[in-house]
Amino acid sequence: MAKHKTPMLDKLESGPWPSFVSDIKQEAAARAKNEKGIDYQIPADCPDDLLGVLELSYEEGETHWKHGGIVGVFGYGGGVIGRYCDQPEKFPGVAHFHTMRINQPSGKYYTTKYLRELCAIWELRGSGLTNMHGSTGDIVFLGTTTPQLEEVFYELTHNLNTDLGGSGSNLRTPACCLGQSRCEFACYDTQTACTTLTKDYQDELHRPAFPYKFKFKFDGCPNGCVASIARSDFSVIGTWRDKIRIDHKAVAAYVGGELAPNAGAYAGRDWGKFDIQKEVVDRCPSDCMSWDGKKLTINDKECVRCMHCLNVMPRALRIGNDRGASILCGAKAPILDGAQMASLLIPFIKVQEPFDELKELIEGIWDWWMEEGKNRERLGELMKRQGFQRLLEATGVKADARMVSEPRTNPYIFWKAEDVPGGWERDINEFRKRHLR
Ligand code: SF4
Numbered sequence: 366m367a368k369h370k371t372p373m374l375d376k377l378e379s380g381p382w383p384s385f386v387s388d389i390k391q392e393a394a395a396r397a398k399n400e401k402g403i404d405y406q407i408p409a410d411c412p413d414d415l416l417g418v419l420e421l422s423y424e425e426g427e428t429h430w431k432h433g434g435i436v437g438v439f440g441y442g443g444g445v446i447g448r449y450c451d452q453p454e455k456f457p458g459v460a461h462f463h464t465m466r467i468n469q470p471s472g473k474y475y476t477t478k479y480l481r482e483l484c485a486i487w488e489l490r491g492s493g494l495t496n497m498h499g500s501t502g503d504i505v506f507l508g509t510t511t512p513q514l515e516e517v518f519y520e521l522t523h524n525l526n527t528d529l530g531g532s533g534s535n536l537r538t539p540a541c542c543l544g545q546s547r548c549e550f551a552c553y554d555t556q557t558a559c560t561t562l563t564k565d566y567q568d569e570l571h572r573p574a575f576p577y578k579f580k581f582k583f584d585g586c587p588n589g590c591v592a593s594i595a596r597s598d599f600s601v602i603g604t605w606r607d608k609i610r611i612d613h614k615a616v617a618a619y620v621g622g623e624l625a626p627n628a629g630a631y632a633g634r635d636w637g638k639f640d641i642q643k644e645v646v647d648r649c650p651s652d653c654m655s656w657d658g659k660k661l662t663i664n665d666k667e668c669v670r671c672m673h674c675l676n677v678m679p680r681a682l683r684i685g686n687d688r689g690a691s692i693l694c695g696a697k698a699p700i701l702d703g704a705q706m707a708s709l710l711i712p713f714i715k716v717q718e719p720f721d722e723l724k725e726l727i728e729g730i731w732d733w734w735m736e737e738g739k740n741r742e743r744l745g746e747l748m749k750r751q752g753f754q755r756l757l758e759a760t761g762v763k764a765d766a767r768m769v770s771e772p773r774t775n776p777y778i779f780w781k782a783e784d785v786p787g788g789w790e791r792d793i794n795e796f797r798k799r800h801l802r
Pocket residue numbers: 542543544548549550551552584585586587588589590591
């Protein structure tokens with residue numbers, strides 16, 4: 366029997382989609398029965414009280430969570446997000462309800478044994494509710510009390526060889542796609558890059574010393590399965606600088622209907638005969654493909670690596686052989702100054718162990734941002750405030766036409782007078798003479 370009436374939450378269970386309300390109710394019911402005989406270390410009715418406090422928030426149109434001070438584990442400045450309820454008498458089960466971020470394995474591979482062990486820790490010492498995975502990429506343990514934090518941390522680090530992730534003004538848990546472990550589009554080893562940088566930057570991950578959060582994300586190709594271009598301050602996106610490899614026989618097999626386009630992903634519906642002209646060539650954003658009825662040709666110089674043609678015909682078109690990555694900086698979600706996509710810093714770089722070139726760039730950026738960044742200013746905001754040129758100076762990268770995001774309206778690169786032979790004044794006078802009579 367539910368402890369609180371939750372008519373508004375109950376409505377969220379209707380409709381075709383899975384509902385978090387049903388999940389919480391399921392955990393509440395399991396705890397009420399306790400068939401496994403677990404000696405719960407936090408109030409067993411916390412999922413019930415969680416539903417109750419959420420219903421109250423919906424009724425009143427305001428949150429009942431408050432920040433009540435910093436909580437964490439000894440020696441770490443991040444990884445735990447303190448949550449306290451402002452109605453502890455009514456909802457004692459969630460009086461403290463701290464979230465723990467756990468560093469996910471690169472590519473998010475698990476054994477079932479490991480998952481069971483994680484769940485066993487959390488059933489005993491937390492609410493039993495998890496979020497797999499949070500938007501940063503971490504495994505998120507939702508809701509425990511302050512005395513349980515060290516206990517959970519001990520179990521994770523000593524028995525599961527796992528660490529806490531980042532939170533606050535520090536390096537957030539780096540994230541990557543599964544890359545070369547399963548995907549033929551991967552242009553570099555995302556998992557090794559992610560794991561290496563996570564281990565090398567432990568101090569930055571656990572001891573907040575930055576103006577605000579900083580995220581690295583590693584996408585193996587421009588399909589962007591971890592959306593690094595939209596969500597990370599330092600985005601590494603796999604690419605190639607030679608040609609897309611074409612298997613003409615396989616192209617003919619797609620055209621002839623022997624191979625299913627999009628790897629058969631839309632096979633459940635009759636889309637009609639595959640039309641390479643309409644479905645591939647005409648959809649190329651840079652208009653660099655042509656099909657003469659027999660042969661597919663690509664003008665690779667104009668290809669912008671959108672991945673469309675490779676996704677439609679993966680058996681016929683393959684990424685080039687000269688592989689590496691593009692580096693983009695400054696993406697962020699809309700918290701302060703609106704959402705921002707990352708800007709291109711390096712068009713192509715080889716991404717190889719021990720990743721020294723990447724680290725040199727990252728550390729140059731950190732030095733500038735830590736010196737100049739205001740409190741709670743993301744890298745992307747500093748880039749906007751001081752200009753892209755300052756990022757180039759901080760990283761020692763030369764300006765390149767490919768960095769220009771919007772020609773004419775926002776050239777994004779500011780030249781110094783001494784960079785222009787003869788001085789820019791001469792050029793502006795020349796321009797005036799010609800055009801402003
Ligand atoms: Fe594959 Fe590219 Fe997705 Fe990585 S980002 S999993 S390489 S499609």
